Amino acid sequence: MxxxxxxxxxxxxxxxxxxxxxxxxxxxxxxxxxxxxxxxxxxxxxxxxxxxxxxxxxxxxxxxxxxxxxxxxxxxxxxxxxxxxxxxxxxxxxxxxxxxxxxxxxxxxxxxxxxxxxxxxxxxxxxxxxxxxxxxxxxxxxxxxxxxxxxxxHPGWIKKRLQQRYPQSWSQIIAANQQQPPMWLRVNARHHNATSYQALLTEAGIESHSYPGLDHGLRLQQPLDVATLPGFSEGWVSVQDAAAQFAAPLLGAQPAERILDACAAPGGKSAHILEGAACELTALDIEASRLERVKDNLQRLALNATIVEADATANDWWDGELFDRILLDAPCSATGVIRRHPDIKWLRRESDIADLSDLQQTILTNLWSMLKPGGQLLYATCSVLPEENHQQITHFIDANSDAEWDELPPPPAWLAVDPLASKGWQLLPKIDGHDGFYYARLKKQQH
Structure with a gap:
């Protein structure tokens, strides 16, 4: 032939x-x-x-x-x-x-x-x-x-860890991991609210769903090419999973505050922060190629940030001025987003978890020194493993006398949340819903 x-x-x-x-x-x-x-x-x-x-x-x-x-x-x-x-x-x-x-x-x-x-x-x-x-x-x-x-x-080690940590819901987590994920949109608050943009989708024949407590989010009934979304090229809307859309509101950036988004690529959370508040934002990431995506996203949305290519475990990039708030979307096992990246199951090794946990603790300790007294740090991962999440934050607070839990508000009822991760939010992947994600907010005490 x-x-x-x-x-x-x-x-x-x-x-x-x-x-x-x-x-x-x-x-x-x-x-x-x-x-x-x-x-x-x-x-x-x-x-x-x-x-x-x-x-x-x-x-x-x-x-x-x-x-x-x-x-x-x-x-x-x-x-x-x-x-x-x-x-x-x-x-x-x-x-x-x-x-x-x-x-x-x-x-x-x-x-x-x-x-x-x-x-x-x-x-x-x-x-x-x-x-x-x-x-x-x-x-x-x-x-x-x-x-x-x-x-x-699933690999045996992932299944075993899920069974141990989530004896009542591990099978639902695995079932969600095996599904094709839905497509979620984040409406740019500088142009529309979710209700007005949903009306534009309806006019275009695109069915979508809104959810209480997700102020700028919509889930499409069917995934589609972004080029068909009203105003996409004009920056009216972005694609971002529902779980990730809680980062900006939980961080709570205010106008004129100095904000650090660490491990920022591809830039969705940076953009969401800037859409909601005219703050002074630094987007930090170690990979130059991934920072290009940050630049592209901000350009499409007509937003401005200081973009820094550097290692979050170091401080040679820092100008010495303390930040009001820090978002740390830490490197992790990505076990909460397996449905979006099924190669994770076969690329990740069980031995990676301890190494990742050490890296997270190193970054957390380093960035903590850059936070103002009275400031807040929002820790986030796309993991469902407690070693990277609740245990990680508990260990950090025990080791740092000026760190305390800044307890998060109750999550919206439609989220799949692990009730054992008190004070933080451990979101579990949900069929036709959101990815697996973790949030914890820390406050730096004033001495």
Whole structure:
């Protein structure tokens, strides 16, 4: 088969998905990096980019089950030099199990993908394996349903920690992690309120939902291209999960105050703070490439901040003037946003948690010295693990005599909140709702 024939068949999307999966699972690269690179390599159209993303995300969500299927259907593991074919098989099986693509089209395009990844000699193997699954589907799925080790498609260490910490709700957390997340909007208060912008969405034929206590947030009934949102390019609205939208109001920045947003990229929380108060904001992050996204977001929204590329564990970037308030969105395991980044399940290791906890404590201690007496620090993570959250803050307060809990208000009733994380908010990922997130607010005592 010619390259052009393979390209016309939908094969590039399958080849790109397989290539990205190989980068994630063999080379421990982020899907956010691997997928755009694969899309460029295989010259994907906009439609094919969406398809490749759907396949790659789906495979990573269901990886243990799909790996088990390959083991049942392939006589012996593929040699390293043809390992890309293994990822094509994962992509093909995911399509047959979970996508609405017609079976014959999914198989044909996946087989054709072998040409694009230079494994034309194994087209017959791919075809045979996928058709074997079709014949044995009922038998295979019955075995999957009774295999406890495949239940939930999460690594054992994550499942165990969730079971220990959330004995009543761990299964709901895992179920939420396995869903495609809804799309949430944050309305720019400088242009509209949620009610007036919702009316614009309705006029455009876009269905949305509002929630008590989420003053600027709307959940779309169906995700869509941001270009179709009224006034997106004019800065009327941004995409931001509901959980993250509580950072700005809980921080409570006031006009003319000096604010630090530490670990600020990609800049959604910085923008939300500035939309609500004309304060003097410094956005700090260690990664130059991620700070470009901060700049882009602020530019689209016509907002201004001082952007600093530096390490939050150091103070060589600081001018010595104390901040009124600090938002620390700390580096974390990201176990609360697995549904948005399913590669987290396979990139993160249990041993990472202690290292992350140490890093969080180091940053927290360093930034605390930059806070005015009487000032407030809002600590946030997108984790659901107590070592990074409630235990972290308890330890910090015990170790610092000038730090005290500044207890948060009761959360809105519709949030999925862990009641054991008293004084702070431990939000748990919720199907058709918000991500997992943690907030704690500290006040610096005046001596």
């Amino acid at each position: 010619s390259q052009s024939r393979a390209g016309a068949s939908g094969a590039p999307a399958r080849a790109a998905a397989a290539s990205a999966l190989q980068q994630v699972l063999q080379h421990q690269r982020s899907l956010n990096v691997a997928l755009p690179e694969a899309a460029q390599k295989f010259k994907l159209t906009a439609a094919d980019k969406g398809l490749a993303q759907a396949i790659a995300f789906g495979v990573l969500r269901d990886l243990p089950t799909l790996e088990w299927l390959v083991a049942q259907l392939v006589d012996k593991p593929l040699k390293p030099k043809v390992r890309i074919v293994h990822y094509l098989l994962l992509a093909g099986l995911y399509q047959l199990r979970s996508m609405r693509t017609a079976s014959h089209a999914a198989i044909s395009a996946t087989v054709d993908g072998a040409v694009l990844v230079r494994q034309q000699g194994l087209k017959g193997l791919i075809n045979a394996v996928l058709r074997s699954y079709q014949r044995k589907q009922d038998e295979c799925e019955a075995e999957i349903n009774t295999a406890s080790e495949l239940s939930g498609n």
